[in-house]
Every structure is written in structure tokens, then in C-alpha cells.
Amino acid sequence: NDTKDTGGQANESNSDGPVKATVGVISYLTGSGASYGEAITNGLKLANEELKAAGEVDIELKIEDSAGKQEEALTAAQKLMNSDNVDAIIGPTLSTEMFVVGPEAELNGVTILGTSNTAEGVPQLGDYVFRNSIPETMAIPAAVEKAIEKYDVKKVAILYGNDDVFTKAGYDVMKQVAEDKNLEVVTTQTFQLNQSDYKPLLTKIKSLEPDLILASALYNEGAVILDQARKMGIDVPFVGGNGFNSPEVITIAGDASNGLIVATPWFAQKDDEKVKSFVEKYKEAYGVEPDQFAAQAYDGLYLIAEAIKNAGTNDRDAIRDALAEVKDFEGVLGMMSFDEEGDIVMDPTVLIIEGNKYIEFE
Amino acid sequence: MLIEQLINGLTLGSIYVVVALGYTLVFGVLNIVNMGHGEIFMFGAFMGVVVTNSLGLPLYVAFIIAIVVTAILGYFLERFALRPLRGKEGVSHLAPLISTIGVSIFLENAAHHLFGAGNKPFRTSFSDMSFTVGTTTIYYVQILIFVIAILLMAGLMFWLSKTKAGKALRASAEDLSVASLLGVNTKRMITQTVILASAMGGIAGILVGLAFNSVNPQMGLSFGLKGLAIIILGGLGNVRGAMVGGLILGLAETFVVAYGDSGYRDAIAFIAIIVILIVRPQGIFGTATSGSRG
Amino acid sequence: MLKLQNVSTYYDKIQAIKNVDIAVEEGTVVTILGANGAGKTTTMNTIAGLLKPKEGSIHYLGEDVTGLRPDQLLRKGLALVPEGRGILSSMTVMDNLEMGAYHRNDSEVGADLEKVMKRFPILKERKSQLGGTLSGGQQQMLAIARVIMSRPKLLLLDEPSMGLAPLIVADIFKIIKEISEAGTTVLLVEQNARQALKVADYGYVLETGRVVASGNAKELLQDDTIQKAYLGH
Amino acid sequence: MVLEVKKISKNFGGIQALTDVSFSIEQGEVIGLIGPNGAGKTTMFNMITAMFPPSSGEIIFMGKSLSGLKPHEITKLGICRTFQNIRLFSDLTVRENVMVGNHCRLTTGVWQSVFRTKHQKQEEKKVLEKADEILEIVGLLEHSQTIAKNLSYGQQRRLEIARALASDPKLLLLDEPAAGMNEKETNDLFDLITKIKSLGITVLLIEHDMPLVMRICSRLVVLNFGEKIAEGTPDSIQTNKEVIEAYLGVEEEEEELA
Amino acid sequence: MLSELINPYYLQIASFILLNIILGVSIYITLATGQLSLGHAGFMSIGAYTSAILTLNHNVPLVLGILIAAIFTGLIGVLIGFPALRLQGVYLAIATLGFGEVIRVLFVNWEGLTNGAIGISRIPHLGREILSFSQSIGIEPAAFGLRNNQFISLSVFLLLLIISIVVIWFFIRQNNSRIGRAYASIKMDEQASEAMGINITYYKILAFGQGALLAGFAGALYAHMTAYISPSDFDYHRAVEILIFAVFGGSEVIWGPIFGAVFLSTLPEVLRAVSEYRFMIYGALIVFMMAFRPQGLIDMNVMNWFKRSKSKKKEGKHGTGSKENQ
Numbered sequence A: 001n002d003t004k005d006t007g008g009q010a011n012e013s014n015s016d017g018p019v020k021a022t023v024g025v026i027s028y029l030t031g032s033g034a035s036y037g038e039a040i041t042n043g044l045k046l047a048n049e050e051l052k053a054a055g056e057v058d059i060e061l062k063i064e065d066s067a068g069k070q071e072e073a074l075t076a077a078q079k080l081m082n083s084d085n086v087d088a089i090i091g092p093t094l095s096t097e098m099f100v101v102g103p104e105a106e107l108n109g110v111t112i113l114g115t116s117n118t119a120e121g122v123p124q125l126g127d128y129v130f131r132n133s134i135p136e137t138m139a140i141p142a143a144v145e146k147a148i149e150k151y152d153v154k155k156v157a158i159l160y161g162n163d164d165v166f167t168k169a170g171y172d173v174m175k176q177v178a179e180d181k182n183l184e185v186v187t188t189q190t191f192q193l194n195q196s197d198y199k200p201l202l203t204k205i206k207s208l209e210p211d212l213i214l215a216s217a218l219y220n221e222g223a224v225i226l227d228q229a230r231k232m233g234i235d236v237p238f239v240g241g242n243g244f245n246s247p248e249v250i251t252i253a254g255d256a257s258n259g260l261i262v263a264t265p266w267f268a269q270k271d272d273e274k275v276k277s278f279v280e281k282y283k284e285a286y287g288v289e290p291d292q293f294a295a296q297a298y299d300g301l302y303l304i305a306e307a308i309k310n311a312g313t314n315d316r317d318a319i320r321d322a323l324a325e326v327k328d329f330e331g332v333l334g335m336m337s338f339d340e341e342g343d344i345v346m347d348p349t350v351l352i353i354e355g356n357k358y359i360e361f362e
Numbered sequence B: 001m002l003i004e005q006l007i008n009g010l011t012l013g014s015i016y017v018v019v020a021l022g023y024t025l026v027f028g029v030l031n032i033v034n035m036g037h038g039e040i041f042m043f044g045a046f047m048g049v050v051v052t053n054s055l056g057l058p059l060y061v062a063f064i065i066a067i068v069v070t071a072i073l074g075y076f077l078e079r080f081a082l083r084p085l086r087g088k089e090g091v092s093h094l095a096p097l098i099s100t101i102g103v104s105i106f107l108e109n110a111a112h113h114l115f116g117a118g119n120k121p122f123r124t125s126f127s128d129m130s131f132t133v134g135t136t137t138i139y140y141v142q143i144l145i146f147v148i149a150i151l152l153m154a155g156l157m158f159w160l161s162k163t164k165a166g167k168a169l170r171a172s173a174e175d176l177s178v179a180s181l182l183g184v185n186t187k188r189m190i191t192q193t194v195i196l197a198s199a200m201g202g203i204a205g206i207l208v209g210l211a212f213n214s215v216n217p218q219m220g221l222s223f224g225l226k227g228l229a230i231i232i233l234g235g236l237g238n239v240r241g242a243m244v245g246g247l248i249l250g251l252a253e254t255f256v257v258a259y260g261d262s263g264y265r266d267a268i269a270f271i272a273i274i275v276i277l278i279v280r281p282q283g284i285f286g287t288a289t290s291g292s293r294g
Numbered sequence C: 001m002l003k004l005q006n007v008s009t010y011y012d013k014i015q016a017i018k019n020v021d022i023a024v025e026e027g028t029v030v031t032i033l034g035a036n037g038a039g040k041t042t043t044m045n046t047i048a049g050l051l052k053p054k055e056g057s058i059h060y061l062g063e064d065v066t067g068l069r070p071d072q073l074l075r076k077g078l079a080l081v082p083e084g085r086g087i088l089s090s091m092t093v094m095d096n097l098e099m100g101a102y103h104r105n106d107s108e109v110g111a112d113l114e115k116v117m118k119r120f121p122i123l124k125e126r127k128s129q130l131g132g133t134l135s136g137g138q139q140q141m142l143a144i145a146r147v148i149m150s151r152p153k154l155l156l157l158d159e160p161s162m163g164l165a166p167l168i169v170a171d172i173f174k175i176i177k178e179i180s181e182a183g184t185t186v187l188l189v190e191q192n193a194r195q196a197l198k199v200a201d202y203g204y205v206l207e208t209g210r211v212v213a214s215g216n217a218k219e220l221l222q223d224d225t226i227q228k229a230y231l232g233h
Numbered sequence D: 001m002v003l004e005v006k007k008i009s010k011n012f013g014g015i016q017a018l019t020d021v022s023f024s025i026e027q028g029e030v031i032g033l034i035g036p037n038g039a040g041k042t043t044m045f046n047m048i049t050a051m052f053p054p055s056s057g058e059i060i061f062m063g064k065s066l067s068g069l070k071p072h073e074i075t076k077l078g079i080c081r082t083f084q085n086i087r088l089f090s091d092l093t094v095r096e097n098v099m100v101g102n103h104c105r106l107t108t109g110v111w112q113s114v115f116r117t118k119h120q121k122q123e124e125k126k127v128l129e130k131a132d133e134i135l136e137i138v139g140l141l142e143h144s145q146t147i148a149k150n151l152s153y154g155q156q157r158r159l160e161i162a163r164a165l166a167s168d169p170k171l172l173l174l175d176e177p178a179a180g181m182n183e184k185e186t187n188d189l190f191d192l193i194t195k196i197k198s199l200g201i202t203v204l205l206i207e208h209d210m211p212l213v214m215r216i217c218s219r220l221v222v223l224n225f226g227e228k229i230a231e232g233t234p235d236s237i238q239t240n241k242e243v244i245e246a247y248l249g250v251e252e253e254e255e256e257l258a
Numbered sequence E: 001m002l003s004e005l006i007n008p009y010y011l012q013i014a015s016f017i018l019l020n021i022i023l024g025v026s027i028y029i030t031l032a033t034g035q036l037s038l039g040h041a042g043f044m045s046i047g048a049y050t051s052a053i054l055t056l057n058h059n060v061p062l063v064l065g066i067l068i069a070a071i072f073t074g075l076i077g078v079l080i081g082f083p084a085l086r087l088q089g090v091y092l093a094i095a096t097l098g099f100g101e102v103i104r105v106l107f108v109n110w111e112g113l114t115n116g117a118i119g120i121s122r123i124p125h126l127g128r129e130i131l132s133f134s135q136s137i138g139i140e141p142a143a144f145g146l147r148n149n150q151f152i153s154l155s156v157f158l159l160l161l162i163i164s165i166v167v168i169w170f171f172i173r174q175n176n177s178r179i180g181r182a183y184a185s186i187k188m189d190e191q192a193s194e195a196m197g198i199n200i201t202y203y204k205i206l207a208f209g210q211g212a213l214l215a216g217f218a219g220a221l222y223a224h225m226t227a228y229i230s231p232s233d234f235d236y237h238r239a240v241e242i243l244i245f246a247v248f249g250g251s252e253v254i255w256g257p258i259f260g261a262v263f264l265s266t267l268p269e270v271l272r273a274v275s276e277y278r279f280m281i282y283g284a285l286i287v288f289m290m291a292f293r294p295q296g297l298i299d300m301n302v303m304n305w306f307k308r309s310k311s312k313k314k315e316g317k318h319g320t321g322s323k324e325n326q
Ligand SMILES: Nc1ncnc2c1ncn2[C@@H]1O[C@H](COP(=O)(O)OP(=O)(O)OP(=O)(O)O)[C@@H](O)[C@H]1O
Pocket: C011, C014, C015, C016, C034, C035, C036, C037, C038, C039, C040, C041, C042, C043, C083, D150, D151, D152, D153, D154, D180, E323, E325
């Protein structure tokens, strides 16, 4: 309802129909991370349908694949900026890609909004670089704090994927948090993308009897880790990072997923009209529950649309300025604003999986 | 913990063995490293998922379907990626390597479309069955995997060294036209070999699904690379070498994680082969073929 | 027994033999002579099924066998010892001999093995040595012993005396005679024209892929032009 | 003395290919190395050219021991060989094959090659001339642009000799150059070896073609089962009982020489 | 006017194609002596990291950083070349693949130096450095009627174009010389080459070193073209991609890998429209290609044909490759 209000303000500027704009999307659509890209583009498409129907802005999405590779992301960005002359860009999916594309967008003066980049330093790439995904520095401490409160944690084991930016960045935060909270780290173990066998490291962790396991993993690996850990008799709770948070965890690990604590901007079961309607529509359109990637992308496009609306034009600079101005925007993720650097400001929710469901962790 | 890790290592090693045997067999006969084998193995694993989870059929059906499907894939691989290269003038020895890499790229991406990019659960009641000795829990799956690895190896070894067909296979490996002059139907022999190796990949795929509950389109690459390292470790085309190499690698990886730095786990295989190749270029069990003579 | 009619074989676009007609009667020894590159090996490989003729037909034992594979022909009793011997160099001498009997299922394989070992004692001595490490002459022995193991009805030999010591060359020709006397028909390609014509009943002369002369071996041996071209007089 | 072979033995994992073989070669000789198949003749070539190290013994070339040298160093010293199974660089042209043979007499390095210095240009010119000169000698000049694998067998044999000659050898080792040749081609080969001899190059020849060997060699060394069983002039070898028994055979010998 | 024509998108693609050409040539050089290396992604990463670390942490000028990186990688190549001598064919391929993987794992774990999986960002960017340099000497892109981003893309493209031409020229010259003949003969028959007086140890290592140097050089350029590198940029897929350039285009003549790099780097762009299926198409194409032209698209015959049709215009000279039998 808030959206409608803000929308109302902008209406005056486009008396002669909706503001037209082209938004480029760089997404990871082929290759091992295609599932992320798929969720993102689904979220975007859904948002755009709604926006079109609302009729205040008329956005055309130009979606390009980056295959998760920097060069391809860069080429895609160049294509969008210089051939398709888009007015703003959403994406790319990976922080590594953003590191390459961000400066180039800055140079071209095109606003770029990351909806899934959680590594440190992304908004700092330039004035035109924004993100609406919460960084791990925000999510992980929130989750760990709550877990410590509840379970009286003294000893933790840390587990992380060391060959991936996302999980490695998450680990750096976990290490810091453990230090800040005076937790004893009994062991730190690493694994690699697409690994199948986690038994050796879990066996070791089990023998050290931690009270809590901090696991910086993407859900793909994380779910398998949970499954193998529970089978082995490790029943302490897990705290995961952003990437661990996905309904897929429950699909893959089943009962074993219970006890996973994550802090997330996105909670599909939230008692909120917007969220409910989004989840419903998304399920209807794509047959699965939206994960945070879809939700962040969905909100991302709304944010861009808001900026375009407020700018009242598709001028690249005007869009940037308008986006920086966005305050307390109500999306499916919650209330969002940007700080000076272009990073998101919002409160994450801490969730735990219980009874094969995400519920709010109190 | 030592015993548990030992079991972990043996389980992993046994899976590596079954993957590596597929490579070894094809290399032994065709002198070709079949880079598509890993992806065929991955398809085997997905068959397990589809049959047990999506269709809800029992495990043994999964084995059968996986074997059939991977055998068919093997046939196509031979038919389209290997046969056209055979007996052609001016074919560099890299050509089959590249064309099977083409197959692997194709299959991996096809799997993305067919099954989705992420992990798929592979849960069967059998994979939860276990017994406990002292403080150690042993799963029946682990025993099954070990037994299958041993059986396949023993069967292959017997077949290659003791049977007529095995000898014919080795003859074909060395010189196709000579083998055919000696009465071997080389075309059929080769097709059968690739099919057999692929079916073994299918079995390996299911075993991985059972053991780790982790099936994804990328597993072909990660296991495939290990498989390659193993056949080099054990000596190309050597069945016993594949067995020993696989078990050693499984144990080594496990113990690096248990007592060393888990960050280097993926490097172990290759550090080992680099060392082995420098010390013993023909692999642990490879026989030094005296170079061509003057 | 064997009849080539109008056979032409190509390597890609290069025609190696042109409209070749050759006939081999049962129980005889027939030799094909010709300079280097004349197409002798091509002819032999075409007969044995290693190469597919582009034109013409091959009849063997009254049956059209054009285009059959070598293994199918071997089952019909047609065997070739290829140029360069075709030893399986990473297999032992014993394995090589056993591979000779690959297509046989009868019970006499063991006895045959004994027989050839007796005929070629050096092979018995070296039976677990790898084929590739034998010297040239030893390899030739092995190749012949191996083909005997397959009990051919028609035996094609491509330059069996190449690179062999005089004593062994004599031995080889003696063996060819023996094989022939034991009832096997032999088609022989030789550089050693004189000796080949001596053991042969009939001869063909190939020149740049064509049959330019043929006739009774004794007559060819006396023929002037043949003498000039191939016998070095 | 050009070459002195001193008590060379070679054992291949149990197979004694050579046992204490000694002989020597004088400047300008054509010497024959003969013996039954498997006697160790090719192995002797492999010892001289360091393809394999000998198990024991020493080889002296022009007063210098060859022990521990690499094959290419030996070529540089002035020994070059041909192979029993032809081993040409099959995708190179005839001329290029010969030019490769001359490699060890050239000195241009990477930079000179790329920047085409004067020195490089001169060398290249010289090597081209030299290649054509040698091709003329072996009678392959008209085929200089042909790809080696497209040559006929006899021509390939001659190209191998040409390639070896390009390295300016003092001693040339020929391993069964007449194998697979008919009598006419063998006669041409005789002429070629005579020509080589007249260039002052010493030749060590392995050959089973007895008429050729007897005509061209001034001396013969006979191996049997890795041991030297005789040495001497062709006449004395032909009548040597042991050689006849092991190698030449009785009847055949008469016929061959008829 | 000019600014209408210069589209950074196309220049970007073209620059990456040029980079791939250099990589293709780098693998061609090692292949020229018959050594198949799947370790070029590893060499590339060594070059990339060396130059990135030097320029970023030690304030080494960009040009110097790239050169040092290339030479350093070349030296590593020489070191690897020695054990590689003992290996042949598939053994060498897999051992070098292993080398690449070991390097990658090392870079993942050696956080103090490489920042681990997070990678190194804010590496001096080639184009942006050129821009600030030219601005410092008073040349503004606007003087040519260009926007800054156009100027950057254009200058990177031109620089790479010059480098590629020099590299190709260098190796063509080398090929048509004593060195090239030695390489070719080693590729065909090592033992025979040795017997003909060629120091195969020297040349094989030289080739391996040259290949590594070139891959390291390309890696350094890559680091400064994207301004960000992480270990996963140099994984198995990269190694295979480089090899495929050479084999797809043809590894007999230098134009093969060049053509392969151009064709295969353009393909994904062309297939953007069907981007979901492009890798399937890519894979199928490789299989198809090998079945019909296993020697690669450009081989000796194609080159001879080119040469012949050229020389035919000059004079009616006799062609090569025809059969001349007696
Ligand atoms: N694989 C091949 N590809 C192309 N041409 C070939 C091939 N094999 C043989 N030839 C050509 O075919 C012709 C006949 O060759 P073939 O080997 O049949 O001759 P040959 O009479 O057996 O000679 P030799 O006495 O040297 O064995 C020759 O011109 C030869 O160059």
C-alpha cells in the first residue's frame, strides 16, 4: 500500500503514459550456477509483469547470460550498455562478476544494482553501483548471536567452501564473529564446490564435540553436508550464511535439515500480504517456492522501477540519483533504504528449520 | 575416529575405483582417454534419482535403468565421437580426446536442462540401514560399494587376462587391423567395450548417490578428474593399478582432511600423479614398454 | 579358389590399383611381383578385407566376398600376414600364437601350438618375451607361426623374406613350400623375385597398379623383360 | 682409426643382445656388419649412437670416448645413421628432411631466426644449397618439394641416407638399406654407396643382401647371438665354416652368387 | 561520427578474441614439438597473479609488471618442462592438467599472497591506465570525438591487436627457420631427430617455456583487462578451452589455433540468442567437427591450397603433395 502512495507522487510526471525504460539483466543462466540465475530471472520477470500491469513504468528487460564468468559478464555488460543502450542494469549474479562489471558500469555512467552479491566491497566499486542483497557481514552475526543466546554455545566448529568467493567471504565473517563472541573454535575445515563426500571432515568435527557448527556454504553443498552430518549422528544446530538459505535445503536434506539457522532478508512464510501474494504468484508461475535470490531480484526490479518513476525519465544519471534517494521502500524483503555507498540498509530475519519448515527463530 | 576415517576412505576409494575402471577399460582397448566418462557416470547417478525419487521404484530397478541408460549413452558416444575418427588418415591422437570433451560438455549441459543445475536428493531406505560395531557406525551401502568395486575389478582382470575375449581386446588395443586379420570383429569389440565401461560408470553413479546423497550435473567433472588421476597413478590401462590407485587416493584424501589441511584435498590426486610420473613414468603398475627400436 | 575381377582400390582420391584381374587355383602357389609402390600390398590388403575396393569384385571359394571384413574372411579360411609382420608388440610370443587361433573353437589348438613350437624352436625359447622386443627375423617367424595357428585354406604372404638373413630366407621359402604341400593355397608377394618364382606355379607382374604380365612361373623366370626389370640382369 | 669398439656388452632385462664385441674401422673403409636375425647388429648401432647406453665396454671415435654422450652430441662429432624401419619426418618435404639433417652444423638461435640477421640468411642459403647438392647425389632432386611420406619405399630409403649425409658425417651407419628393394634398386644403391665412399666417408653397413655386401665391403664383422664369430675379408668370411653354418647356409650361398 | 562506429561491446569481444588468439598460439607452440599441455590455464594464472600482485602491492609500473610476469611464467615453464620431458601423450596431458589444478588449489589456499577465493580486485586496468596516461600528457579522448569508455575499449583493442600481430609474426618467423624445423622433426619422431643431431631436451624445453611464457603473458593481460582475478578463472574449463582452440582450428599450422580462437570465441556471442542451449550446441559442434575434420579446420592442405592459389597467380609452378611414383 505504501508503494501505491509513492507511486502516486510520481504520477504527475508521466501524465502522458508510463515512463519507458530498458533495464539490462546480467544473469548466470548456463553452467553450474544456473539455478541461481534462473531464480533471479524468474523473480525479475514476475516483478516486471506486475509493474507492467500497474502501468506506472514500462520496463523492457534485456536478459543476458554470463555463465558465471567474468569475461562473459563484461561482454554482456558492454553489449547492454553500448549496443542495447539500457538505462540501468540488474545483476550480475556473482560477486566476482560484479567486481569486473561494476567499474565498467561506473565508467559508462549506468546504474547497476546487484541483487545477489554479498561480498565485501561491492557498493564501493563506484557511485553507480548498488546492491539490495544483504552482505554476510550483516546476516551472519545476527544469526550467530541468536544461536548463542538460545543454545549456550561455547565451542564451535567452522566449515566453509574455500574456493568460492561467496562462502569464503562468509567464513571471514564467521571467524570474526567467533572471535568477537569469545567462542572456542575447535576446528576449521574447508570443502570445495560440488564436493560430494564430507564424511572425513564431519567425522573429525564429530569427535571434537562442538556445541554449534558454523557452515559457510551454498545450499547445494550445505544441504548435503547437513544430510551427511545428521546421518553420522551430529545433531548440534548449524548456522549458515546467506547462500545456505533456500527451500531447496529441505528438499535435498529432508529431516536432516532441521536445526539450520540462517539470517535472511527473505522469509517466505512471513505473515505479510505482499509476501504471501508474491509467493503465491511465483509458485503458480514457476512451480516452486521463491528463494531469496528470486525475492531479492523481485524487489530489485521494484527498486529500479521506483527510481525510474521518481526520476520521471529514463536518463541514466537521473535514475542513479533517484535510486540513491530511495528511502524505506517496502518490498517483500522488508523495509529497504540505501546508505551513502549504495549498500542496502535493512533488518534481516533469523530463521530456523524445524519440522521441515523455515520458521522465525526466537 | 581412525577406524571411521578408514571406512570413509575405503568407501570413497571404492567409488573412485569403479569410476577409474571405466576409464581404464576404454584406454586399455582404444588408447583413448574418454573424457565423457565422468558425465556418463553423472547420468547414471541421475537415473537413480529419477527412478527412486521421482518414480518411486525400488533400488534394484534404479540399477537396471542406470545401466541401460548409460550403456546407451556409451553406444552413442562410441558411434558419434569415436567411430568417425577411427582409421582416418591424419587423425592426430588428440582428436578423440577433444571429441569426448565435446561429449562431456554436451552431456553436462544437457543434464542442466533435464535435471536442473542443483543437487538432487537421492534417498532410499537402503542408504539409511546401518549397524554399529563398538562406537563405529557402518552403513550397508559402504559395504556394498566396497564389494562391488572388488567384484568388478576381479571380473575385469579375469576377463582381460584369462579369457580369449580379453586377449582379443588387448590385441585390438594394440593394432586394430592386425586384430581384425586375426579374426577379431574389432568394430563390435570396441563398441562393446565402450558400452561396458559406460555401464560401469552407471553403477558408479548410483553408488555415489547412495553413499553421499548428492547428485548434481557437476559431479561428472569432479569425479572424472579424480578418475583420470587414478588411471595415471595406477598405470594406464591397468586394472589392478586402477584398484590400488583408487583406494590409495580415497584414503589419502580422507586422511589429509582428518589429519592435515582439508584445503589441499583436491590437489592430493594431482600432486601424487606428478610425483609418481616423475619417479615412475609408467605408473605404479604400468609396465615399461621398451621404446621403439632403431 | 580366388578370383579378382576388375578390382580398383583408392586411398582417398589416389588410385593405387587399377582394374586388377587375378586368379588363384586351389593348391597352387601364386606370386605377385612388382617394383616398390607398384600396388602389391594394396592388392593383398584389398583381398584380405583391410581395404574396400571401389570397383570390381572378389570371389573366394565361389562366393562373392567383396567388402567383407578381415575377420569374416578369416573364418572362411583366408588369412593374411601383412607387410611389416603385424606382431602384437606389447603381447607375449605365446599370446601372439594363441591369438592366431582366436577364431578356432576346436580341440586341436593345443596340439597345433606344440607343432609350431617344434617347427620354430626359437619361439618356444622366447615364449614369454614381448613380441616387440624380438629381432626382425624372430618376428617374421612368429608371424608365420601365428598364421599357421589359424589353419588357413588360402594364405596371403606380403614380403615374408624382407629383412631376413639368407639362411632364414631359405628357411622361409622352405616353409612356404611345406605349407603349400600340406594343402594350403598360397598367394605370395615378394621383392625376392627369383626365389618367389622358384616356389611359385604362377606369377603376376604389377606395374603402377596394373597387371602388366602374367604367366607360368617357369616362363616368367625366363622372360627377358622380366629379367631386366626385376631380376637385375 | 675412425672407430674403435671395445668389449661392448648389452643386456635387455635378461636378454643378452651383445657380449664383449670388439672391432675397429679404418678411415675410408666400407665395413659390413652381418649376422643372423637377432644377432645384435641393430643393437650395436644403438650403442654407437647412444640410443641406449651399453651395459659395459667403451666406444672410441677419432680418439675420443663416446661414453656418456647424448645421441645429438654424437651426431655432432660426426657419426650419423639410418634406421632399419624407415623413420623419416613424414610430413616434411624431402628438402626439409635433408635440412633437418644439417641442423647440428648450424648455429642460428631463436632471436637471429626471428629477426633474420645476416648470419641467419647466409646460413639458410648455405643449407638450401647443401640440401640440393645432396639430393642430387642420391637422385632425389626432382622430388625436393614432395612430402616425404608420398615417396615410394626405395626413394624413402635413399632419402634417409641423404638426411644422414646432410649432417656431414665422418662415419655413416646404414641399417639394412637394401631391405625391400628389388635387384635393380639394389644395384642403384651399390652405386650410391660407392659414391659416398668416394666422398671420403667411412661406412658401416648392416645388410642381409649378401651379393651387395660381398661386392662393396672391404671387411666384414660377423655377429651371432651377440658375439663376434668372425672378422675378415669377404672371401675369407664366405669360406668360414662357422659363418656358413650360422648365417650364410651352404646351397643358398652358391645360388645367390651365381 | 567516429563515436557512432566505435562500440565498446564489439571492441570488448574483439579484445577477448585477440587474447584468446595469444592463448591459442601459446598452446600451439608446445604442441609444435608434440607436447600436449593442459596446464596453460595454470601458466595463465601465474602470469595474472604475478602481474596483479606486482602492480597492486609493489607499485611496479603496469608494462613492467606484465613483462616480469611473462618472463617469470616462462621460467616456471622451463622448470616444469624438465619433468615433462619424461612424459608423453596422454600422460603429459593429464600431468599438466594436474599441474594446473595444483596451482589453482595453491592460489586458493595461499591467502596471504593471493587473497584466496575472494580474488584480487582493483587491479590497474589497462585501458583506464592508458586513459589517465594520455590525459596526463594532455590528450583527451574528446579530441578524437570519443567518449572515455570508447577510448578505453579502443586503446585496449589496438594494443592487443599490435601485440597479437607481433606474437604471430614472431612465431611464423621462428617456424620458417632452423628452430621451426627442429620443432617439426621432434613432433614427428623424437628418436630420429635426436639421431640427426637435434638436442631434443633443449628444444622441447624451449617450446614448453615459450608456450608458458606466452600463456603467462596472456594471463597478465587478462588481469589488467578485467581488473579482477580469482583462482576459479583459471580452472579446468579454461585449460580445455585453450586446447580446443588449437585442436578445433588445427594444430599443424599456426593459423589453425588463431582461427579456432576467433571462431570459438565468437560462437557464444552469436549464440547469445539461444543462450540456454549454447553450450550444448558448442559441445555437439566439437564432436561433429572432430568427426569430419579431425585434423582441425585449417591444416597443411588448406595452407598449401592457399599458397598454391597465390603462387598460381605469379607463375604456373608445380604443386606439392602430388604423388610421384616410379
Ligand atoms: N595409406 C596410403 N595412403 C596413400 N597412398 C598410399 C597409401 N599406401 C600406399 N599408397 C600408395 O599406393 C601405391 C601402391 O602402394 P603399395 O604399398 O601397394 O605398393 P607395394 O607394391 O606393396 O610396394 P612395396 O614394395 O614398397 O611394399 C603407392 O604409390 C603408394 O605410395
